[in-house]
Amino acid sequence: MRLLTSMAFSLSLLSNVLVASPVQDSQSVQALADRLVDAGITPGVAIGVLEESGRVRTYCAGTLEENGTEEVTDETIFEIGSISKTFTTTLAHILEQQGRISLSDPVSMHLPGEVVMPVVDNNEIMLWHLATHTSGLPRMPSNFKPSDPSNPYADYTNGQLYEFLSNNRPPRKPGEQYEYSNLGLGLLGHALERNEDATYEELVQRHILKPLRMTHTGCSPSTTSPGGIATGHDANGTTSDWDINGPMAGAGDLNSNVNDMMKYAKSLLSESNARLHRSLHACQVPRAKAGDARIGLGWFVSNSGRTIWHSGGTGGFNSYMGLFPERNRAVVILTNSTKAVGLGVLGRHIMAPDLVGVETLPAGWTPDFTSPKPIDFDAYIGNYRSESGNEFAVLHQRGGLVARYNDQSFVDYEPIANDMFEARQFNARLQFNRDSANKVTSLTLFQNGAKQHFTLWGDKPM
Numbered sequence: 001m002r003l004l005t006s007m008a009f010s011l012s013l014l015s016n017v018l019v020a021s022p023v024q025d026s027q028s029v030q031a032l033a034d035r036l037v038d039a040g041i042t043p044g045v046a047i048g049v050l051e052e053s054g055r056v057r058t059y060c061a062g063t064l065e066e067n068g069t070e071e072v073t074d075e076t077i078f079e080i081g082s083i084s085k086t087f088t089t090t091l092a093h094i095l096e097q098q099g100r101i102s103l104s105d106p107v108s109m110h111l112p113g114e115v116v117m118p119v120v121d122n123n124e125i126m127l128w129h130l131a132t133h134t135s136g137l138p139r140m141p142s143n144f145k146p147s148d149p150s151n152p153y154a155d156y157t158n159g160q161l162y163e164f165l166s167n168n169r170p171p172r173k174p175g176e177q178y179e180y181s182n183l184g185l186g187l188l189g190h191a192l193e194r195n196e197d198a199t200y201e202e203l204v205q206r207h208i209l210k211p212l213r214m215t216h217t218g219c220s221p222s223t224t225s226p227g228g229i230a231t232g233h234d235a236n237g238t239t240s241d242w243d244i245n246g247p248m249a250g251a252g253d254l255n256s257n258v259n260d261m262m263k264y265a266k267s268l269l270s271e272s273n274a275r276l277h278r279s280l281h282a283c284q285v286p287r288a289k290a291g292d293a294r295i296g297l298g299w300f301v302s303n304s305g306r307t308i309w310h311s312g313g314t315g316g317f318n319s320y321m322g323l324f325p326e327r328n329r330a331v332v333i334l335t336n337s338t339k340a341v342g343l344g345v346l347g348r349h350i351m352a353p354d355l356v357g358v359e360t361l362p363a364g365w366t367p368d369f370t371s372p373k374p375i376d377f378d379a380y381i382g383n384y385r386s387e388s389g390n391e392f393a394v395l396h397q398r399g400g401l402v403a404r405y406n407d408q409s410f411v412d413y414e415p416i417a418n419d420m421f422e423a424r425q426f427n428a429r430l431q432f433n434r435d436s437a438n439k440v441t442s443l444t445l446f447q448n449g450a451k452q453h454f455t456l457w458g459d460k461p462m
Helices: 026-038 081-097 127-131 158-167 182-196 200-209 246-251 258-268 275-282 343-351
Strands: 044-050 056-062 288-290 293-295 308-313 318-324 329-335 382-385 391-397 400-405 411-417 420-423 428-434 440-447 450-458
Touching: 026 044, 026 056, 026 343, 044 258, 044 343, 056 258, 081 127, 081 182, 081 200, 081 246, 081 275, 081 308, 081 318, 127 182, 158 182, 158 246, 182 200, 182 246, 200 246, 258 275, 258 318, 258 329, 308 343, 318 343, 329 343, 382 440, 391 440, 400 420, 411 428
Parallel strands: none
Antiparallel strands: 044 056, 044 329, 288 293, 308 318, 318 329, 382 391, 382 450, 391 400, 400 411, 411 420, 420 428, 428 440, 440 450
């Protein structure tokens, strides 16, 4: 094993073991936000946290545009991408509760007669198949060929959608297997539009956004928001806004700010029995297996049932929304960069740092750490050996901690938490473990999504 310069990490789900919830202090969340900007991961970020007490706190860093002067605030508008899908599925459930539709309706009921929806083994695609990504439809239609790749959804028409559906033959019957589909959620929104003779924007505003007083959320960025509108960025610089309109709006057309999204988060965890809240809760109930997790109506649910989430991404934005119902905690993260990949890990860490530790964060995401008391670097000195015979030599040099893996060169490790150090250039973290007498007796190496345990066996490294 070598100390590599990149990390293929996984979005670890929370375990089933109940642990007392720690307090994630405001300073540490703000430090995480600042780090995303300082490390060049995103020009700007807004984070919202719902605490167990019901209090909402927001944390912002950076600017609306790279090298800009206008700072991100909790009123700044971002594209939320596929988190919009949870609004689409909630809308479908609301209309079902009103008797306007049934989620068991064949999709064909809500399309023009000339559209020939595919049927596999005498099984028709129903609305609930679209809402759970089990329709058998692909991620995108094969005739999706935008004239402007920088704004790819802008010119996709109803006619193109109908043409694709009439000629598509899914590889399996609906309900048989999960396959994430932007097309499916776009089609769900379109079916609801046709049933209600109203646009997706009008329906979401009427049934969800206005009741929740989400006054700066909509398909077009709110120009009245005092926090301004963030500009999207990718690895090459600024990007165009995405207009996910027409028949694909339900897949990801909404824009919002962190204040509005926290209103949504509070409602998702509310114990209210009002009709809207019943629909919000019903969408979180698992209905199908989805890879390593499960899925409700739009929402992904960990197998343990403890965490619920959805992420979003457009040409210049990445976002994440997570819920931890048993602790009444939620987090929303909005960024204006596609480089902010791994927001799920960050969100889980913020919601439950005792279960998803700082060592799980992607390379470069750990914030600068200031220990509340002077660090005793000498306490970590020693030779450490794994069961497989690999070794770590740890020294106190150059005013800090240096460590060498087997016969490699010594590398500087910076403190990122109590008893934890990181070599950022290699995304390697060392967690030192203490016994009941508070003496360091072992270390754990976290790197590339794996961990390796080393036991102290000598106190004079060579």
